Amino acid sequence: MKRETVLITGASRGIGRETAKLLAKENYNIVINYEKNEISAKKTFEEIKEYNSNVLMIKADIRKKSEVDKMFDEIEKVFGNVDILINNAGIANTAFFQDISEECWKDIFDVNVNGSYRCIKRAIPNMISKKYGKIIGISSIWGVTGGALEVHYSATKGAIIAMNKALAKELGYSGITVNTIAPGGVETDMLSNVPKKSIEAYCSEFPLGRLAKAIEIANVIKFLVSHNADYITGEVINVNGGAFI
Structure with a gap:
């Protein structure tokens, strides 16, 4: 059975890093994409290399079509087609x-929405020709409910949900599933500048009362890219500790 190839954008840290490490323990070729944080990306790469030799690390700014094209060219040269795209x-x-x-x-918008667009646009011709592929988008609770002081961020994350739902309808006939995960607050360095009191106040407002760990989001991604989820498409999976029910 052919080993499937997974491309994870933004895989040098947080959810992307934990997803790469988790999926590397399965029967996948792993591609770690990063833009700036080479030290962290290399650390992830070296950790994975210890138990999965089928791993590639590629620097590419998804704001730029030329770099996205170059990244896919390199992946195709080493592993063949991208079977699973995780727009993280x-x-x-x-x-x-x-x-x-x-x-x-x-x-x-150029990173969160247009970057996803560029990667999907580059990935789907081979998926369509094979009649198989999986695309996962990472949205946010604010893409569902909106977040004060984060209108621009919320708008991008809402756009990802709408784009992926429409794509699920369009690409399903080609055997491609498209799903979205909408995490609540997650313990990553993206929250490093948020005051502790603000995080505590946020967590006090919902049942589980804590931030998610990045691995808890990665576990949901692992399920969606597996063949156990082959009949799931167009869904938004809310992983937010009961922040809204």
Whole structure:
């Protein structure tokens, strides 16, 4: 049986890193994509290499079509087609809406939405020809409910949900499933600048009362990319500790 190839964007840290490490323990070729954090990406690569030699580390800025194309060319040269695409790379910041510059608005869309678009656009021709593929998008609780001080971030994460639902309808006839995970707060360095009191206040408002661990999100991704989830498409899986029910 052919070993399937998984591309995880933004895999140098957080959810992407834990997903790469987890899936590397299964029968997959693993591609770690990163943009800036080479030290962290290399650490992830070396950890995986100890138990799975079928791992590739590629620097690519998903804001740039040329770099996305080059990344896919390299993957295809080494492993063949990308069978599973996990659009995990994303950026975030907080600001009042009136303080969000047009440059900031454009950049967050260019990474979170347009970056996913570029990777999907490059991945699906081979998936369609094979009549098989899995695409996973990482949204957020704020993409579902909206988050004050994060209008730009919320807008991108809502766009990911809408894009993936539409893609599920369009690509299902080609044997491709498309699903989205919408985590609540997760213990990653993306929250490193958030005051502890703010995190405690957020957690106090829902049943499980704590942030998720990155591995808990990775476990949901592991299920969705497995053949146990072959009949699931167009879904948004909310992993938020009961923040809304």
